[in-house]
Amino acid sequence: MTNEVLVKDKDIVVPGELLAEGMGNLPGQGTYRDGEKILAARLGLVQVDGRTIKLKQLAGRYLPKTGDTIICKVFEVNFSGWRVETNSAYPAMLSLKDATSSFIQRGADLTQFYDIGDNVVCQVTNVTSQNLVDVSMKGPGLRKLAGGRIIEVNTNKVPRIIGKQGSMIQMIKEATKCNITVGQNGLVWIDGDIDGEIVAVDVIKKIEEEAHQSGLTDRIKEYLSKVKVK
Amino acid sequence: MGYDKRIDDRKVDEYRKVEAKVGVIKRADGSAYFKIGNTWAYAAVYGPRNLYPKFLQNPEKGILRCHYNMMPFSSGGDRVRPGGSRRSKEISMVTKNSLLPVLDLSEYPNSVVDVFIELPQTEAGSRCAGITAASMALADAGLLMKDLISSVSVGRVDDKLVVDLDYYEESYPDGPVADVPLAIMPGTGEITLLQMDGEVEKDDLKKLLDLGKKACMEIYEVQKKALKERYEQKQGR
Numbered sequence: 300m301t302n303e304v305l306v307k308d309k310d311i312v313v314p315g316e317l318l319a320e321g322m323g324n325l326p327g328q329g330t331y332r333d334g335e336k337i338l339a340a341r342l343g344l345v346q347v348d349g350r351t352i353k354l355k356q357l358a359g360r361y362l363p364k365t366g367d368t369i370i371c372k373v374f375e376v377n378f379s380g381w382r383v384e385t386n387s388a389y390p391a392m393l394s395l396k397d398a399t400s401s402f403i404q405r406g407a408d409l410t411q412f413y414d415i416g417d418n419v420v421c422q423v424t425n426v427t428s429q430n431l432v433d434v435s436m437k438g439p440g441l442r443k444l445a446g447g448r449i450i451e452v453n454t455n456k457v458p459r460i461i462g463k464q465g466s467m468i469q470m471i472k473e474a475t476k477c478n479i480t481v482g483q484n485g486l487v488w489i490d491g492d493i494d495g496e497i498v499a500v501d502v503i504k505k506i507e508e509e510a511h512q513s514g515l516t517d518r519i520k521e522y523l524s525k526v527k528v529k
Numbered sequence: 530m531g532y533d534k535r536i537d538d539r540k541v542d543e544y545r546k547v548e549a550k551v552g553v554i555k556r557a558d559g560s561a562y563f564k565i566g567n568t569w570a571y572a573a574v575y576g577p578r579n580l581y582p583k584f585l586q587n588p589e590k591g592i593l594r595c596h597y598n599m600m601p602f603s604s605g606g607d608r609v610r611p612g613g614s615r616r617s618k619e620i621s622m623v624t625k626n627s628l629l630p631v632l633d634l635s636e637y638p639n640s641v642v643d644v645f646i647e648l649p650q651t652e653a654g655s656r657c658a659g660i661t662a663a664s665m666a667l668a669d670a671g672l673l674m675k676d677l678i679s680s681v682s683v684g685r686v687d688d689k690l691v692v693d694l695d696y697y698e699e700s701y702p703d704g705p706v707a708d709v710p711l712a713i714m715p716g717t718g719e720i721t722l723l724q725m726d727g728e729v730e731k732d733d734l735k736k737l738l739d740l741g742k743k744a745c746m747e748i749y750e751v752q753k754k755a756l757k758e759r760y761e762q763k764q765g766r
Contacts, residue, residue, distance in 0.1 A: 313668055314674035315674070316753070388577040
């Protein structure tokens with residue numbers, strides 16, 4: 300029996316493309332097995348990890364996942380809490396007890412905390428099999444956003460925008476003197492003076508476009524220093 | 530005498546000139562165009578997104594909606610009346626049915642994936658071009674798919690079996706014509722669309738299926754190349 304891997308690391312493959320043959324390899328995320336073959340189940344970047352072959356997703360919309368910090372917009376206020384848009388196919392529920400640590404009087408007007416149209420940074424606490432989503436506002440850095448602007452990026456590129464231990468985003472923050480919050484759902488909030496904001500938007504778009512090139516951090520550093528001189 | 534020579538000098542198993550590109554509509558979640566001769570199809574995919582009215586929602590898996598539209602100025606003859614027609618509704622339905630076997634939307638219960646296929650100009654074979662473009666757009670949207678779908682029409686003009694009939698062949702005046710649109714999964718060769726307009730002998734139909742599969746496999750390579758080009762270029766390699 301042959302155990303042949305037919306693709307290389309970092310190859311781009313399309314759905315249905317043959318990745319490997321033989322039972323010696325294991326199908327990882329984004330792949331499936333059909334008899335002796337391992338095939339791609341979506342468009343992606345190949346990652347060969349020992350005997351496992353998996354695909355890194357390159358495109359697609361956000362799907363809520365427990366533990367993600369996301370930026371949401373309130374679109375409904377009801378008795379027991381708020382409903383928020385998550386930039387995915389599924390809205391999320393922010394219940395009263397997860398919203399604030401301060402005491403809320405029974406029958407109080409909830410719009411004094413969050414009103415329709417407010418943007419909040421929140422964390423996904425639970426996702427059911429039906430993709431019903433619960434979010435919480437209790438945690439460090441979770442807050443209501445005031446001012447600034449929100450831009451949309453490809454959710455699969457978010458890790459690159461943040462960088463290793465937040466190195467990339469830290470660099471942009473320092474160079475542009477902006478407050479920036481990146482949500483896992485592909486929404487980025489930027490607040491600062493107008494020139495800084497424009498540079499930050501440019502840089503983030505640039506990172507999104509060049510996300511998979513090596514030496515990205517250095518190039519962004521160079522780009523930022525050039526802009527600053529001007 | 531019969532149909533000896535095709536009007537545009539093609540061989541019997543030769544399809545028209547094809548061109549494919551992915552990522553052509555910026556605001557869509559996935560998009561592609563596929564051009565075969567003078568038939569151009571643009572496909573845009575939106576979603577998975579929230580689905581209303583609520584009674585349409587399926588709690589087990591996401592649903593797929595396809596919308597096929599010929600633009601008013603797209604045909605060679607009269608202006609096509611804008612809006613849906615009996616014909617466009619049928620084609621939307623067969624497009625959906627031919628794409629669904631490869632799509633896995635079980636990750637997205639209660640949601641919808643919308644596919645819009647627009648045809649700025651047509652000269653026969655539009656449903657096949659639409660399906661081919663839509664399958665690339667769905668892949669570009671990052672959805673779970675077990676394969677792509679490739680599609681082409683085959684048929685009979687008088688006594689000849691040919692691949693990819695153009696408009697003049699479909700309306701050939703001096704003999705019987707049959708048009709067989711066909712879509713397959715290139716990985717397994719399974720057929721997801723098979724229609725027939727006109728009459729074909731049983732043996733001829735078998736030959737047509739072989740011709741069609743061969744052409745589909747070549748179109749599949751074009752699709753694959755277009756998808757890879759889009760992402761390799763993005764990564765600057």
